[in-house]
Amino acid sequence: MGFLSSFLGACRGPQIFNDLRKYSWGRVIWHFFLICFFCSIAVGIGNYMMIKYRWRAIYNNFNEIFGKELILDKSGILPQISPDVNRFQELPNNSLLIYVGNNQNVDFADEMLRQRNLIFLWGRGACVVFVRNEKFWQRVAGFSPEENLQQQSADVLTYEKMKEQLLYFAKLPISDKWSYPEEYRNGVTSYQVLVFARMSYALGKAVFYFLFSFLLTFFSSLFFMLLYWLFSFGRPQIFSFAELWKVALYAAFPVLLVVNAFPALQLPGAGFFEYLFLLGWVGYLSFVLKYLVRLFNETKSENNRRETNG
Numbered sequence: 001m002g003f004l005s006s007f008l009g010a011c012r013g014p015q016i017f018n019d020l021r022k023y024s025w026g027r028v029i030w031h032f033f034l035i036c037f038f039c040s041i042a043v044g045i046g047n048y049m050m051i052k053y054r055w056r057a058i059y060n061n062f063n064e065i066f067g068k069e070l071i072l073d074k075s076g077i078l079p080q081i082s083p084d085v086n087r088f089q090e091l092p093n094n095s096l097l098i099y100v101g102n103n104q105n106v107d108f109a110d111e112m113l114r115q116r117n118l119i120f121l122w123g124r125g126a127c128v129v130f131v132r133n134e135k136f137w138q139r140v141a142g143f144s145p146e147e148n149l150q151q152q153s154a155d156v157l158t159y160e161k162m163k164e165q166l167l168y169f170a171k172l173p174i175s176d177k178w179s180y181p182e183e184y185r186n187g188v189t190s191y192q193v194l195v196f197a198r199m200s201y202a203l204g205k206a207v208f209y210f211l212f213s214f215l216l217t218f219f220s221s222l223f224f225m226l227l228y229w230l231f232s233f234g235r236p237q238i239f240s241f242a243e244l245w246k247v248a249l250y251a252a253f254p255v256l257l258v259v260n261a262f263p264a265l266q267l268p269g270a271g272f273f274e275y276l277f278l279l280g281w282v283g284y285l286s287f288v289l290k291y292l293v294r295l296f297n298e299t300k301s302e303n304n305r306r307e308t309n310g
Contacts, residue, residue: 010250020246040260043209044206047206058091059191066089074177077178086099086102095116096116099122103123108170117132125172126169126172129142137159137161217252248285255277255281262276
């Protein structure tokens, strides 16, 4: 069976799992990749569409604060309005855009930064993005002609370390070495910038939930397998290790579809993604395993009866 038949069968009930556990590992991993991929596409499209009304508000506010065009100059990316004046703009999802046009004596209050989910620093010396994940921060993007910043830093930062780096980049001297692709040298409109930001936001959400779904399911099923074999050590085994792991992966398919609907539609439960997944997956997997054990026992009893009658 192909991916669609396997997916629909896994969603309908446990009857198909006796066949799914016999699939080759190549097919199982391919199907697992596809369910995570399609769910991530749904998350990306959902977030792109759901922030449409917010995007209009951001666009209007941006035009009022910075102007309708951005000037691409050798000294940096400059707003149309007052390029030497520091200011900021509130963004959705408790995010903040900070523009630093004058890096003399620049500072930021803790109350403005600490609880943010995302901080975008737009400076004359560097552009940097910091993201908060629960209790730690990470620099996920950055560019400066002088610093040669990597697109992403693997360092996990405390709030204090994040603020220290934020101030460092904000206070970088104005560079005269900025360069841009030829098609953008006459400047860009705020509309182009915000459309790109909207698409980047949706793509970022899609990539994040693809990796999150894939790794969460993979390692949760592996951990389950280890516990299962640990507690059943020395007992007769109905399934091989590989068969049970395949069942565990396929049992996650309908659960992944449901839990990814939360970030796709920006529902409140998105913050409990892993808990919702584990609750649904453990429940459905238990239901499937009970069915397979009962099927095994019924088949065994039927074979014994045939041998006795024979």
